[in-house]
Amino acid sequence: MRTAVFRPVNIRPNQVHLRFIVEMDIKHKYEAVIGLEVHAQLATESKLFCGDSVAFGAAPNTHVSPITLGHPGTLPKTNRKAVEYAIKIGLACHCEIERYNYFARKNYFYPDLPKGYQVSQHTTPICKGGYVTIKTEQGQRDILLNRIHMEEDAGKSIHDMDEAYTCVDYNRAGTALVEIVTDPVMHTADEAYQYITELRRLVRWTGICDGNMEEGSLRCDANVSIRLKGETKLGTKVEVKNLNSMRNVKKAIEYEIDRMIGIVEVGGTITQQTRSFDASNDTTFAIRDKEEANDYRYFAEPDLAPFLITDDFIQSVENALPTLPQALMQKFQQQLGLTEYDAAQLCLEKSIADYFEAVIVLTDNYKAAANWINGPVKQYLNAQKLTLEELTLTPGQLAELIKLTDDGKVNFSVASSKLMPLLIQDSTKTALGLATELNLLQVSDNGELAAWVNEVIAKMPDKVAEYKKGKKGLLGLFVGEVKKASKGKADPKVVTALLEQKLNS
Amino acid sequence: MKVDDALIDNLAHLARLEFSADEKAGLRNDLQSMIVFVEKLNELNTEGVKPLQHMSNAVNVFREDEVKGSATRQEALQNAPVADDAFFKVPKVIARQPS
Numbered sequence: 001m002r003t004a005v006f007r008p009v010n011i012r013p014n015q016v017h018l019r020f021i022v023e024m025d026i027k028h029k030y031e032a033v034i035g036l037e038v039h040a041q042l043a044t045e046s047k048l049f050c051g052d053s054v055a056f057g058a059a060p061n062t063h064v065s066p067i068t069l070g071h072p073g074t075l076p077k078t079n080r081k082a083v084e085y086a087i088k089i090g091l092a093c094h095c096e097i098e099r100y101n102y103f104a105r106k107n108y109f110y111p112d113l114p115k116g117y118q119v120s121q122h123t124t125p126i127c128k129g130g131y132v133t134i135k136t137e138q139g140q141r142d143i144l145l146n147r148i149h150m151e152e153d154a155g156k157s158i159h160d161m162d163e164a165y166t167c168v169d170y171n172r173a174g175t176a177l178v179e180i181v182t183d184p185v186m187h188t189a190d191e192a193y194q195y196i197t198e199l200r201r202l203v204r205w206t207g208i209c210d211g212n213m214e215e216g217s218l219r220c221d222a223n224v225s226i227r228l229k230g231e232t233k234l235g236t237k238v239e240v241k242n243l244n245s246m247r248n249v250k251k252a253i254e255y256e257i258d259r260m261i262g263i264v265e266v267g268g269t270i271t272q273q274t275r276s277f278d279a280s281n282d283t284t285f286a287i288r289d290k291e292e293a294n295d296y297r298y299f300a301e302p303d304l305a306p307f308l309i310t311d312d313f314i315q316s317v318e319n320a321l322p323t324l325p326q327a328l329m330q331k332f333q334q335q336l337g338l339t340e341y342d343a344a345q346l347c348l349e350k351s352i353a354d355y356f357e358a359v360i361v362l363t364d365n366y367k368a369a370a371n372w373i374n375g376p377v378k379q380y381l382n383a384q385k386l387t388l389e390e391l392t393l394t395p396g397q398l399a400e401l402i403k404l405t406d407d408g409k410v411n412f413s414v415a416s417s418k419l420m421p422l423l424i425q426d427s428t429k430t431a432l433g434l435a436t437e438l439n440l441l442q443v444s445d446n447g448e449l450a451a452w453v454n455e456v457i458a459k460m461p462d463k464v465a466e467y468k469k470g471k472k473g474l475l476g477l478f479v480g481e482v483k484k485a486s487k488g489k490a491d492p493k494v495v496t497a498l499l500e501q502k503l504n505s
Numbered sequence: 506m507k508v509d510d511a512l513i514d515n516l517a518h519l520a521r522l523e524f525s526a527d528e529k530a531g532l533r534n535d536l537q538s539m540i541v542f543v544e545k546l547n548e549l550n551t552e553g554v555k556p557l558q559h560m561s562n563a564v565n566v567f568r569e570d571e572v573k574g575s576a577t578r579q580e581a582l583q584n585a586p587v588a589d590d591a592f593f594k595v596p597k598v599i600a601r602q603p604s
Contacts, residue, residue, distance in 0.1 A: 044570045051573040060591045064581045065574045081570035102558060109521050111595040157598060167592035170581075295519060300558040305566040 026265060031229045032257045033237075034192050034222060035146075035184035036249075038199060039177050040209040041153065041217040042085045048152045048176035049076030049119065049304070056215050060169035068174045070115030076303055078103075082176040083126070083307065085208040086150050087317045089178060090127030092206050092324055093145055097314050098124050102306035103150075106296045111168050112155040122298045125149035126309075132182075132202065133326060134194040143195050144183045153177050178208075184223065184234065189253035196220055196249050205325055205350045213244050220249050225270075226260045235260075236270040240284055242277050252277040255284055328353055336366040345374045351388040355395060362399035365406055372398055376416040380424070397423045400431035408491050409441050442491040446498070449482075449490055453498050456481045467503055475499060506544070508537045 047054055050067035067074045090097055104122035127148035134141055155173035157166050180199065186192050200218060203209035211218050220243045225235035240256055243249045260270050275284040300306075323331070325347040332343035346356045352373065359369045377398070381388060401419060404410045409432070410419065418440060419431055426434075435441050443449060456478055457464055467474045475496065482495045513529050513536070524532060578591070587594040 046570050046572045051568070051571055052575045053572045059578070061578050061581050061593070063575055064578075065576055067574075069576075069581060077566055077568040079570050080567035083567070107519075111593075111598060157595075158592070159598065161592075162594065165587065165594035165596065166598045167589075167594055169592060295515075297519070302559060305561065305563040306559060307565045307567070 027258075027261060029228060030226045030257075030261050030264075031231075032187055032189075032253075032260075033184045033225050033227065033234055034186040034188075034253060035182050036186070036192060036195060037182075037221045037223070038180045038196065039153075039219040040089070040180060040203050040211075042082050042176040042178060043207060043209050044079055044081045044085065044176055046079060047174040048079050048082050048150070049174060052171075052174065054172075054175045056217075058171055060167075060171060063171040064173070068114065068170055076119075078304060078307065079176060082150065083309070084317055085176075085206075086126045086148065086178050087309065087314060088206050088321060089180070089203060089208050090130065090148050091314070091318050091321055092202050093127070093130040093132055093148065093180075095127035095130030095145065095148060097309060098126050098128060099309050100124060100306065101126055101309065103301040103304045104298045105301050106298055108294065108296060110154070111166060112157050112170075112173070114155065114170055114173055118152060118154065119301055119304070120151035121149035126178075132195060132198055134191065134198050136188075136190055136194050141191070143191070144185050146181045146183050148178050148180045151177050151179060184225075189250045189257065192222060192253050193246060193250040196246050200246070201325055201348070205322065207350075213246070216244070219244070222249060222253055222256075224253055224256045224260070226257060226264065236272050238270070238272065238284075239274045240277055241274060241287070245279075248277055248279055251279075251282040252284055255282060259284070322350065325350070325353070332356075332370075336360070338366060338370055342367075342370040342374060346370060349388065355388055355391075358395035359398050359402075362396060363402045365402050368402045368406065369398070372402060372416075376420055380420070391424070392427045393420065393424045394427055397427070397429075397431055404431050404435060408493060410435050411442060411488075411492070414440055414488060439489070441489065443486060443489045446494070449486075449494055449498055452482045452485045452490060453478075453495065453502060455485055457499075457502060464503065475503075478503075506540050508533050508540060512536075 041054070042048075044054060046052060047068065050065050052063045052065050052068055054063070065074075067076050087097055101121065101124050103119050105117040106120050106122065107117045109116055125147035127145075130145040130148070131142040132145065134143055153172050153175040155168055155170040157168055159166050161167045182195070186195060200211045200213075203218065204211040209217055213219070222240045222243060223237050224240060225237040227233065227235045238256060238260070240252045243252055256275070263270055271286075271289060273286045274288050276287045277284050329340075329343040329347045332338045332346060333340060338346075345352075347353050356369060356373055359373070360366050363369055377388075377391070377393070380386075381391060401410075401415050401423070404419075405412050405415050415431075418438070419434055422434055422438075423429055423431060460478075460481070463474055463477065467478075478499050479492055479495050482490050482499070483492065510529060510533070513524070513532055517524055582588040582590075582593065585593045
């Protein structure tokens with residue numbers, strides 16, 4: 001009697017993509033209203049309700065337990081770390097934390113959902129309200145959040161592997177997610193782009209999610225509608241899915257706004273739809289029209305005990321929260337005197353900011369530390385395709401490099417192009433030791449320098465004569481020649497002084 | 506509340522079940538008597554009584570974040586109606602794109 005009926009969805013009709021070219025003055029009559037729903041996979045070791053690994057890329061159906069597969073008689077148990085992580089991102093987004101939490105079942109059938117229901121937080125999202133501060137060309141703005149709730153992920157369906165069947169891999173089923181939902185408060189694709197960029201930085205900064213959009217650890221759906229400026233009622237919305245990069249979030253919303261204005265301008269009506277983004281041509285296409293209202297029959301999950309979050313627990317999570325990137329940027333500018341640009345570059349990633357903070361414990365030259373990290377260190381990492389975590393140059397070695405250049409013992413170019421790569425190869429060496437060993441220390445001993453200076457002056461009588469007649473610009477040439485004669489070891493400051501003294505006497 | 510065919514059909518659809526006309530008639534009667542029973546319970550004044558959401562008084566039953574308890578793939582797949590040596594297989598969910 002029991003039959004499984006799978007309705008075909010995701011049908012993509014053959015269609016011609018039309019780009020709607022909307023004139024700017026027409027565009028200005030309208031206002032877009034955008035809300036984003038972001039699913040972030042929590043960086044736990046195990047799933048939300050059982051001990052299966054959540055590691056990405058495992059062989060299909062090897063991270064599955066009877067609980068994941070929804071076998072009868074199994075009893076799920078909530079992962080404490082997942083609750084802690086949900087609170088962590090909630091605090092980072094200034095949310096109010098719900099004290100009394102329980103999970104609910106959201107009932108529907110789909111092959112990637114092994115139990116026939118998804119365990120989610122329907123009535124009591126763990127975080128309520130809150131905001132994420134973004135910066136656009138128009139200035140700074142707080143994007144209001146509606147809620148952050150915990151839920152379990154579904155499995156993966158593979159449609160093109162078998163002629164007759166859809167293949168299902170349940171490794172991902174039951175993985176802990178938080179869904180972060182904004183209010184419909186954004187008005188441009190750029191705001192949405194800045195929001196997802198900042199949110200990604202926050203989940204990575206707090207360590208609750210690796211933020212990898214390509215692997216699906218961070219997934220974004222956009223709800224978009226348009227209305228005439230001044231109108232307060234929301235227009236018919238379209239939900240765009242499959243936005244697996246920050247760029248795609250922006251491109252999809254740009255396309256969708258133009259598409260909607262194009263329809264309304266010729267007297268058409270917007271259909272409530274779910275659409276998908278096609279990254280090959282930056283367009284969206286309909287995957288389904290609004291079906292009959294879904295009836296999910298939510299009810300409290302009887303297999304999972306409710307949980308109470310105490311003030312003490314929230315306080316302990318808050319105490320462990322690192323200084324957040326925007327606050328840290330402020331601190332770098334106000335306390336260390338860095339420029340906004342330098343501070344922003346250092347705060348792109350927590351690992352970079354941490355490294356900088358480790359270096360400035362060992363040097364007072366904050367500006368030099370910032371320049372080194374934002375300059376040669378990043379160039380080296382980019383060229384070698386390494387992350388900062390993989391960098392073997394210790395903060396102590398970098399502080400020594402800064403001291404060597406500050407003391408005039410090595411010039412910056414030798415320090416960054418010769419010493420740094422060698423120190424990276426051998427983390428037991430000190431910068432001074434290596435410079436000495438390789439004979440790279442600048443010579444500021446007057447006797448030795450005077451010999452090189454005399455040699456150069458003797459070698460170029462014509463130029464010396466020109467200089468004496470007033471062609472003072474030649475000084476640079478002499479300094480360069482002395483550096484050459486010294487194989488780069490002559491301290492240019494002392495050389496310049498010596499040359500001036502000799503040539504002007 | 507009156508149980509009619511439309512309600513039966515909707516519930517059957519939500520549960521992915523199919524019934525013959527005879528079966529539906531029987532179900533309609535059974536369901537109607539259940540609803541009468543619950544409506545009887547509803548007569549009780551429960552003003553001020555909190556809804557009972559969980560049968561147990563247990564709260565905060567957590568587990569630590571440790572990897573353990575997975576089945577082998579062979580065990581996982583052994584009860585599947587259709588499977589190969591790696592995947593569960595289900596009827597096609599997505600229609601093929603016309604080529």
